[in-house]
Amino acid sequence: METLINKLKSWITKHLWWSLVIIFIIGIVAGNLIFGGESYPSINETELTAEDHDHVQGTIWTCAMHPQIRKDEPGNCPICGMELVPVESEDDSDEEGEYTIKLSNAAMKIAEVSTTVIERKAPYKEVYLPGKVMPDERRISELTARFPGRIEKLYVNFTGQKVRKGQVLAKIYSPEIVTAQRELFEAMKFQESNPNYYRAARNKLKLWDLTEEQIDEITNSGEVRFYFDVLSPLTGTVTMRMVSLGDYVKEGTSLFKIIDLSHVWVMFDAYESDIPWIKLGDKIKFKIKSVPDVVFESTVTFIDPVLNPKTRVAGVRTELNNHKDLLKPQMLASGLLKTMLPGGKDQLIIPKSAVLWTGKKAVVYVRTNSHQNMFRFTEITLGADAGDYYVVLEGLKEGELVASNGVFKIDAAAQLKGERSMMNPEGGKQSLGGHAGMDMGGDTSMDTELKGEKEDHSEHDNMENEGAMNVETDPEFKKQLTEVFNKYIVLKDAFVSSDAVVATKAGQEVTKVVEEVNMSLLKGDAHMNWMDYLNSINTSLEAITTTDDLAKQRLAFADLGDALYASIKYFQVDGLGAYYQFCPMALDGQGAFWLSTSEEIRNPFYGDAMLTCGETKEIIN
Numbered sequence: 001m002e003t004l005i006n007k008l009k010s011w012i013t014k015h016l017w018w019s020l021v022i023i024f025i026i027g028i029v030a031g032n033l034i035f036g037g038e039s040y041p042s043i044n045e046t047e048l049t050a051e052d053h054d055h056v057q058g059t060i061w062t063c064a065m066h067p068q069i070r071k072d073e074p075g076n077c078p079i080c081g082m083e084l085v086p087v088e089s090e091d092d093s094d095e096e097g098e099y100t101i102k103l104s105n106a107a108m109k110i111a112e113v114s115t116t117v118i119e120r121k122a123p124y125k126e127v128y129l130p131g132k133v134m135p136d137e138r139r140i141s142e143l144t145a146r147f148p149g150r151i152e153k154l155y156v157n158f159t160g161q162k163v164r165k166g167q168v169l170a171k172i173y174s175p176e177i178v179t180a181q182r183e184l185f186e187a188m189k190f191q192e193s194n195p196n197y198y199r200a201a202r203n204k205l206k207l208w209d210l211t212e213e214q215i216d217e218i219t220n221s222g223e224v225r226f227y228f229d230v231l232s233p234l235t236g237t238v239t240m241r242m243v244s245l246g247d248y249v250k251e252g253t254s255l256f257k258i259i260d261l262s263h264v265w266v267m268f269d270a271y272e273s274d275i276p277w278i279k280l281g282d283k284i285k286f287k288i289k290s291v292p293d294v295v296f297e298s299t300v301t302f303i304d305p306v307l308n309p310k311t312r313v314a315g316v317r318t319e320l321n322n323h324k325d326l327l328k329p330q331m332l333a334s335g336l337l338k339t340m341l342p343g344g345k346d347q348l349i350i351p352k353s354a355v356l357w358t359g360k361k362a363v364v365y366v367r368t369n370s371h372q373n374m375f376r377f378t379e380i381t382l383g384a385d386a387g388d389y390y391v392v393l394e395g396l397k398e399g400e401l402v403a404s405n406g407v408f409k410i411d412a413a414a415q416l417k418g419e420r421s422m423m424n425p426e427g428g429k430q431s432l433g434g435h436a437g438m439d440m441g442g443d444t445s446m447d448t449e450l451k452g453e454k455e456d457h458s459e460h461d462n463m464e465n466e467g468a469m470n471v472e473t474d475p476e477f478k479k480q481l482t483e484v485f486n487k488y489i490v491l492k493d494a495f496v497s498s499d500a501v502v503a504t505k506a507g508q509e510v511t512k513v514v515e516e517v518n519m520s521l522l523k524g525d526a527h528m529n530w531m532d533y534l535n536s537i538n539t540s541l542e543a544i545t546t547t548d549d550l551a552k553q554r555l556a557f558a559d560l561g562d563a564l565y566a567s568i569k570y571f572q573v574d575g576l577g578a579y580y581q582f583c584p585m586a587l588d589g590q591g592a593f594w595l596s597t598s599e600e601i602r603n604p605f606y607g608d609a610m611l612t613c614g615e616t617k618e619i620i621n
Contacts, residue, residue: 059086059106062416074110082610085111085412101365101414103373113406115367116354118396122345123386125277129316129335131268133288133327136319139260141233142240145249146209149174152227154245156238156256163232169256170230170243180204181224188219236260261329264322266298268335269313271501273548276384277339278303284318286335288327296320300337312546341384341391348392354404355382355390356411356422357551362390363422365410367401375403375410377420408609473571474521481573483513488564489597491544495557495604496611500550507544507553510560514541529570536563554605558592565595568620576620583614593617 061084063069063077075084086107103113153171156163163169180201187194187201205215210228218225240257243249266286270278282300304315318335320327341347356363362382365375380395396402403410414421487510494503514537522530536559543556565580567573579596586592586605594604601614 059104061086063412082613083409085409085416100368100374100376101410101417101419103375103410103413105373107413108373108406111406111409113403113410115401116351116404118348118350118392118398118400118402120346120348120398123341123347123349123384123389123391124338125341125385125387127270127274127277127337127339129268129270129274129284129286129337131266131286131316131333131335133329133331133333134265134267135259135261135329136263136265139234139236139263141236141258142254143169143230143233143256143258145172145251145253145255146207147172147174147176148250149177149228149248151243151245151247151249154243156241159238159241161238163236163238163258165232165235167232168229169232169238171227172230172249173227177205177208177210177228178224178226180208181218184215184219185222185224230255232256232258234258234260236262259329261325261327262321262323264320264327264329266296266318266320266333266335268316268318268333269311270303270316271548272307272312272314273385275303275314277341278316278337279339282337282339284335284337286318286333289332289334290328291326312548341386347383348396348398349386349389350380350382350392350396350402351404352388352390354402354407355380356407363411364396365403365407365414366396367403375414377414473526473573477518477521478571478573480513480517481567481571482576484510484517485564485568485573485576485578485595487513488560488595491557491560492594492596492604493602495550495554496602496607498550498607500548500553503550503553503557504545504548507541511538511541511545514538526571530567533563533567533570536560537567555587557594557604558587561592561594565593568595574621578620579616580618580620581614582617583610585610585613595620 059072061071061074063082063084069077069084071084074086076082077084086104103111149172151170152173154169155167156169184198184201184205187198191198202215205218206212214228236258237260238256239259240254242254242256249255268284268286278300280300280303283297284300285295285297287295298318298320300316301319302315302317304317307314350364354364362380364378364380366378368374368376378395381393383391383393411421487506491503491506491510494506514534517534519527519530519534540556540560540563544553544560547553568576568578577597579599580593581596581601582591582593583603583605584591586603592605596602599616601612601616603610603613606613
């Protein structure tokens, strides 16, 4: 054993230099691992791993909607389900300017923040247009009887029959024509001495739609004709037959309607917001539902100068040859028109995902310092909707960087730090006690806010008092009001999906069932109260169905829910299984109620942005 120790000492003495070098290298590596010698990678280099979370120990995570939630690791809010965001430490604010927010590299990666360069280019948009095949109105002919008579022979036996130009469609016997021919024969005797009389007799027959050739045949034969042909004015299809064999017809009676379908129109419906994008001559590609394998292409030949006041759409026409009779009138079509906004090819554009809305204002976060991850709260003025982009009129310059993903999380961090934000446009620190109108487990610091919320919604308390009255209501009326409620739920789901077009159609369905409610089933005060509720309901539905502005539709939807809730309570409609729910953040912080058939919160005022924000205030069985 002693010999082994002596040999080891001898080896260390001979190799002392290399031993020191190895120990030094091991120390450097251990120091880097322990103290993190490298900075965090940028957002574009790697995805955040579990090890990155270890680097941000001490970061506090909170919810933008419920700042009282404080956790030491990322996750979802236990109240509304929103993703938690990191709270920046106060010592990072030294380099920040006015209305700016700074994020750490780790926070940038967790929030999945990405930026887009503002640039000038032609704003293009894809406009989707529903439509249907229609006959060319210039190729429609309606035949009428030019003289009274009786249908003696009929050569068109059914609707849809093909006819050629000049083909005989029917033969008519007319005593008046017989008399007119005899007058012509009498006038022929005085043709030399009284030519005016002769011409008048011929013109009388011409006014009854007899051709010059037919009149010449009569004069040459010298015999009275008792039957006269009705001739087709064009080649086409008989789409209407208004007479039968043996019918007596008066002058002006409709006989046949003939359409030439070798050339057809395809009429598309363009919504009011899409009309500025459509120009004469634009190329449009479309498919016909019954011919799915063929893609048709044509150009816009006409744009209706007047909007339909009920549907708020204008007709856009394109034309197509149809020599093989492939297309039939009333076939459904779906078109796609890619066009550039009139007004220039050099305009500033911004992705829609970069924009936050605060009522009428639009807000973006401009990246002012890439190295420090600093973002500036900026209000901008937007122009036209360009598909996935907006045209920027004021507030931004070419070359600036704006956050285009994770914007809502940046805004939440700004709110928590007391900077200006979408939810806090005036700036200043916000109370961490919660939001008005939401029960945070008996937090007494919210008494004042709750009192204000109750004052703002005292109208709902009055409605509940009205509903407590003992009103005898006809069961049929309750059934009809239940159908209104069912259609209302479809409308609510459209707002949950943030689909203005579907909301418009669903609003039209609600309007239909409201019109079918028989108010004569109500008597006395019940009748008068329903008239009041009905006025509010109709006003709200009109606002929803006459615009495609989602913000305006949601504002009217809040009023509709109030009126329908009051009606249900007053007339004691049961069996709905409904939940009366409330979101304090809706309508720019004013709060709004809605009715639902699901206890799960699905917010119709924010959709995916705050889908689970809200609470159930009442259960209506």
